[in-house]
Amino acid sequence: MKTLKQKIANYATQDLGLDDCRFTSADTSQFMEIYDLWLKAGRHGEMDYLLKHQDLKEHPEKLLSGVRSAIVVMKNYKSTHERRLAGNFKIARYAVGADYHAILAEKLNALADVLKKESPQAQCYCGVDSRPIPERSLGIQAGVGFLGKNTMLIKPGMGSYFYLGVVLTTVDFEPDAPLRWDCGSCRLCIDACPTQALLGDFQMDAAKCISYQTIEQKEPMSETQIRQAQGWIYGCDICQEVCPYNHDRIPLTNWSEFLPEAGVGFKFFEKAPDDLKEQDIPKTSPMHRSRRRIIPNFQLARRIESAKMKH
Numbered sequence: 001m002k003t004l005k006q007k008i009a010n011y012a013t014q015d016l017g018l019d020d021c022r023f024t025s026a027d028t029s030q031f032m033e034i035y036d037l038w039l040k041a042g043r044h045g046e047m048d049y050l051l052k053h054q055d056l057k058e059h060p061e062k063l064l065s066g067v068r069s070a071i072v073v074m075k076n077y078k079s080t081h082e083r084r085l086a087g088n089f090k091i092a093r094y095a096v097g098a099d100y101h102a103i104l105a106e107k108l109n110a111l112a113d114v115l116k117k118e119s120p121q122a123q124c125y126c127g128v129d130s131r132p133i134p135e136r137s138l139g140i141q142a143g144v145g146f147l148g149k150n151t152m153l154i155k156p157g158m159g160s161y162f163y164l165g166v167v168l169t170t171v172d173f174e175p176d177a178p179l180r181w182d183c184g185s186c187r188l189c190i191d192a193c194p195t196q197a198l199l200g201d202f203q204m205d206a207a208k209c210i211s212y213q214t215i216e217q218k219e220p221m222s223e224t225q226i227r228q229a230q231g232w233i234y235g236c237d238i239c240q241e242v243c244p245y246n247h248d249r250i251p252l253t254n255w256s257e258f259l260p261e262a263g264v265g266f267k268f269f270e271k272a273p274d275d276l277k278e279q280d281i282p283k284t285s286p287m288h289r290s291r292r293r294i295i296p297n298f299q300l301a302r303r304i305e306s307a308k309m310k311h
């Protein structure tokens with residue numbers, strides 16, 4: 001007879017097509033001191049929501065009364081075998097397809113529905129990215145992957161190009177074990193980061209990160225920031241491109257929603273003959289939320305590029 005845990009894991013991977021589903025305690029306390037110190041050092045830049053989320057991340061029972069476990073799922077979004085993206089102006093792999101938030105939220109809701117059917121007392125709270133859930137910490141605890149020096153969760157055999165999603169639940173599941181794995185003496189990502197955002201202690205100074213500057217920073221990027229960004233206009237994948245765990249044998253995603261054809265694609269900032277407008281960024285793209293900031297950054301990057309060509 002299958003246990004409830006096996007039924008849920010099978011439903012997640014076989015019926016819903018997720019790439020992994022693991023379980024852990026909802027007790028997040030072991031990572032919250034790290035989070036607190038990171039915030040106190042001001043590493044979050046202008047992402048004030050991370051401050052507001054602190055209490056809820058530390059006390060998930062305030063999100064869901066009686067919470068006991070976290071179900072952590074992941075989905076591969078790798079959609080090119082190119083190790084280093086070519087082109088003058090680049091968009092991070094996570095954003096080339098359709099917006100993952102809604103797609104994964106639907107899968108998590110379906111998973112929660114099955115759990116409630118099997119265990120009618122169960123209560124659930126689902127989150128993908130934007131809710132106050134410490135997804136990487138829970139992913140580490142559940143053994144979905146290990147924490148790399150580039151601060152990404154890495155799953156050996158799958159690399160780091162994957163999204164995470166979490167179902168918090170009142171059901172008490174037997175926790176899975178964390179992975180015993182690490183980066184060894186490698187430091188390729190730290191050396192490759194053009195802005196020295198990676199601190200070497202599994203943390204980053206987010207304000208220095210190109211991903212932050214292109215997606216989250218409220219002001220348009222400065223000329224210095226654009227010059228350092230090596231052509232990345234939306235997001236940055238440099239510290240993942242150089243990582244040996246993201247090798248060529250990792251398959252591409254088997255969800256068509258995450259392929260470039262389902263979204264703005266890899267050539268979005270290459271092919272536009274005229275300057276892009278906000279309206280060219282569709283609602284179904286993860287870029288839509290930051291559309292106002294993307295256009296001035298792109299225009300400045302193009303001006304700097306053409307000035308270079310003239311010299």
Ligand code: B12
Nearest residue numbers: 031035092129135136151152153163164202211212235236
């Ligand atoms: C804020 C945020 C960012 C910020 C800050 C990133 C960062 N490294 O902190 C910015 C805008 C820079 C960013 C960039 C990106 N992000 Co982001 N981001 C988030 C978000 C919303 C919160 C992360 C956070 O709280 N950071 C603060 C740090 C301190 O917390 P943390 O990352 O959770 O780290 C914990 C653990 O690592 C652990 N820990 C830390 N140090 C140590 C040391 C040891 C020894 C141990 C054992 C544990 C440990 O404790 C920490 C605190 O609890 C999460 C979604 C979520 N709700 O969690 C997505 C998320 C982390 N991002 C994601 C993605 C895909 C990206 C990008 C790849 C997008 C892109 N291509 O541009 C880049 C990657 C850049 C990078 N190298 O991290 C994915 C990561 C998937 C994965 N495989 O890890 C997430 C999980 C979203 C999702 N649902 O899929 N992001």
Ligand code: SF4
Nearest residue numbers: 193209210236238239
């Ligand atoms: S995403 Fe880019 S800027 Fe940010 S830490 Fe990685 S290499 Fe550095």
Ligand code: SF4
Nearest residue numbers: 148149183186189243
């Ligand atoms: S590049 Fe090397 S140090 Fe960085 S995350 Fe990958 S294995 Fe770890």
